[in-house]
Amino acid sequence: MNTLREMIEKINMETNFSGELRFNEPMAAHTTFNVGGPADLWVKPGEDFFPRYTAVLLKEARSYGIPVFILGGGANIVVADRGIRGIVLDTSGWMGWSVLPPGKGKRQDGDWICMGIRSGTTVDAAAEAAAGLGLGGLEFLAGMPGSVGGAVWMNARCYERSVSDILVQTEFLDAAYILREIPFRAEDFAYKKSPFQDMPGLILSAQFRLAPRDREDIRGEMEKHRQDRERKGHYRYPSAGSVFKNNREFGKPTGKIIDELGLRGLRQGGATVADYHGNIIINTGNATAADIRGLVETVGDRVYTALGIRLEPEILFVGDWDGYEGIPTRDVLS
Missing domain, CATH: 3.30.465.10 (Uridine Diphospho-n-acetylenolpyruvylglucosamine Reductase; domain 3)
Incomplete structure (x- = not known):
């Protein structure tokens, strides 16, 4: 952590940093699932010098051996309960x-x-x-x-x-x-x-x-699309929308496959397969990242056992999942 602090202080002095920066920032505040432990460092550069600052940050992070995770809207990821080691670069200040x-x-x-x-x-x-x-x-x-x-x-x-x-x-x-x-x-x-x-x-x-x-x-x-999303329950609870990709070779949407196996309402801890859509997993209020990942794996296994087909997760699992086997974890930049 001292190395990280030294590096970021050096960069910020050289670039006259403008924006937001916090150590041990809970990632639950930056994802639509509302789960995820702390990032060692979360940084959101201001708009005025985003490209220049980002180039310097990525270059220095590589030289120090510190990984960087690029955060967009946090809408398709599950961050580990242990959080993310290294730097989370939040791009939400770069708009226009x-x-x-x-x-x-x-x-x-x-x-x-x-x-x-x-x-x-x-x-x-x-x-x-x-x-x-x-x-x-x-x-x-x-x-x-x-x-x-x-x-x-x-x-x-x-x-x-x-x-x-x-x-x-x-x-x-x-x-x-x-x-x-x-x-x-x-x-x-x-x-x-x-x-x-x-x-x-x-x-x-x-x-x-x-x-x-x-x-x-x-x-x-x-407006028609927004109403359709609302009708399908996309906004009722914290979620990441569709969990699994659709595959035309399966002959029907993934949500229908899960529905027909009676998996709506299947629960692990605070994570539940929505009772209104088979391909949405929701955080009912106290879910952990491990709950969500475990439930994704359980649904996938149930479908494979019943039908012999492998569902491919659409959501990405990122951060410090050390020792957790199963669905692959997406690497951060290093």
């Missing part, structure tokens, strides 16, 4: 968007406008901003928790639309701390897969191909 000149980042012909959005912007705010400009294409993200950076990283999908359907290019700070513009290539993306899942570095912003559309039509579709 702009409409680019015609032809910038051109992906294909047609009447469209390219909109650049910073990675810390929530996807719901991004959809609202586009609607205000009369630009359609982001409606399917309305009401979804999480950040633009996380949505690109995961290639978020809902209502038969994926981020890759509208992505033009991504601004990426790579492992050599070089800012790169990575053009969209269809072959690099698949169902909830993106090339960034295998690339160390940080998504700084993304450009999206949007089309002029009547503002009222856009807002009507957005």
Whole structure:
């Protein structure tokens, strides 16, 4: 911890740090599941110098051998009860968007406008901003928790639309701390897969191909999606939305598979399979991260035993799960 303090004090003096910074910050306050132990250091750089500070932070952390976890909206992760060792870099201070000149980042012909959005912007705010400009294409993200950076990283999908359907290019700070513009290539993306899942570095912003559309039509579709999410119970309890990915080869949605096996209401500690949706696990108020992970594994095992199919978790398990076997833990940057 002393090494971490020394490093961050050195960086902050050199960069004239502006933002928020806390040691032993409970990650439960930064995830939609409301679980997770303390991060050794949580830092949220201010907007004015986010890219420059981030590049310095990542470079110094590597030289000191200190891992860094990139936090977006905290909407698709379960942080271990022991927390996260090293640094949590919170991108939520890096927000904003702009409409680019015609032809910038051109992906294909047609009447469209390219909109650049910073990675810390929530996807719901991004959809609202586009609607205000009369630009359609982001409606399917309305009401979804999480950040633009996380949505690109995961290639978020809902209502038969994926981020890759509208992505033009991504601004990426790579492992050599070089800012790169990575053009969209269809072959690099698949169902909830993106090339960034295998690339160390940080998504700084993304450009999206949007089309002029009547503002009222856009807002009507957005409201329809928000009401659908509310009706399905996405906002009733702390959760991460869908737990498992859908697989077309299974012949039906994962939630229906779980429902038909009578697993709604299955419980472990304070974690429960929602009684209104088989593919949502909720924190009823006192769940631990271990409760959630254990329940995810139990549901997966029950489905495999009954049907011989393996469900793939969509949520990521991050942090200090030392000694815990089962579902793989997502590594942090180091």
